[in-house]
Amino acid sequence: MSPIEHGGGLALGPLVIALPVLTTWGIMAVLALLSWLVTRRLSEQPGVMQLLCEGVVSAMAGAVEGVLPGKADQVMPFIGTLWIFIVVANLVGLVPGLDSPTADLGITASLAILVFLSVHWYGIRNEGLAAYLRHYLRPMPLMLPFHIMSEITRTVALAVRLFGNVMSLETAALIVLLLAKFLVPVPVMMLHIVEALVQAYIFGMLALVYIAGAMQAHHAQRAAPKE
């Protein structure tokens, strides 16, 4: 089985690996390598890279801790990876010759599905299956369809929002670049950076809020009668 160039992707026999997947592998390799390089010799007196990494990780842990006090250790790896991956994936589009994987609906949909599954996973793990499923019937069983619709729509919204923003930004930059001179798209590229950070933050924060809602469904049910 020999790799075959296929539309920017890689064809391994009948299996065609698209370019975003290859880019994702590259991102994964780079992140793993950087992580290993930074953390292989950690010390109590941190260097610049260690300090940077500690700042990023502690900021993410603090944000998760702020939303889920006492349960940040469970969720932080997933949410932190979402933030890091989406930021890097969004910014990869600025590298000549590479595309942002998040400009592919399959990538964003897979991330949204993972968020959808993790919401239920963390919810059931913390509340128990019966208690977690019971919150779909709150405040009344009539709300069950709406809860289901909400789960589906917010997952779709996650996928489409990230995909749409990145894809539209790249398209707009491409159009500007085609119509204007060479340096004209620079402001658009600056906007791309900001947009990449904002979209990553929004995606991760929404995922965190969804997971937190699922993990605290039982508390919400108990607090509801008091209200």
Place this chain on the structure above:
Amino acid sequence: MYPGLPGGAAGATIPEPQAQRYPVTFSWTTFLFEIVNFLVLVWVLHRLLYRPILRVIRRRKEAVEQVLAEAHATRSAAESLEAQYRHRLDDWAAEKQQAQLKLHEELESERQRRLEALRSEVGQEREKANVIEARRLREITRNAENEALGHATGFAARLLERLASPALEAELVGILLEDLTRLDADRREKFGRVLRHNDEPVRVESAFPLTPALQQAIGQALSTLAGCQVACDFTQVAEVLAGVRVVLGQWVLSANLGDELSFFHRYATELGHELGQEPSGSSAAEPSPVTGPTN
């Protein structure tokens, strides 16, 4: 960079192959690969990034907390020591105040005691001075009295010496005889007993020679007292000055100026001594009668 960019040239159209990549397409393969990729990335980052970094942060945090705990413990110990020293200083201040109060009380007590002692000593000194002054005054008075008595005795002796005469002696013998007749029964009995038991003659001393009448009157008076005949031996003694002295063994009856002056002088001297010895009170000595027994 952005896919489909024609080599940096500002082309007016997008090449067909790249333009076909932008429509919204969905690949299940990509979808499934990405799920696996992301889960693997989560695991890798958790192992290689989050866990080591968070471990280091936790370790540093624990070290800082330990240092903070030690600092808090040190601060607590310091505050405890400070409070302890403050209490000790307060105690010392209270003890100092009590010691000062006690010292002041002792000083005041000692001062009062010494003042009382000084006052008592001064009182004693004043009393002693008063006594000395009174004694000195008494001495002066006694000396003055003695001197006055001496002068009076001298004056009286000189006067009586000039007045001494047989006539005065006769008068004094008359007084003697009169006194002998006025003696009370007790004395009369005593004289009589002495006269009766006296074997020797009664010696009658006078300054001038007694007339036979006087001698007879004296003998008669003595015999009357004795109740028997009494022998008398009449002699002349110049110191009698005037009058007679009847000597009955140890008994002497004086009715003469010499004995009276001697008695007066002795009485004055004794009186002066008594005045000098006793600051108050009257003299117990009484003037003896002209005629009286003396031992």
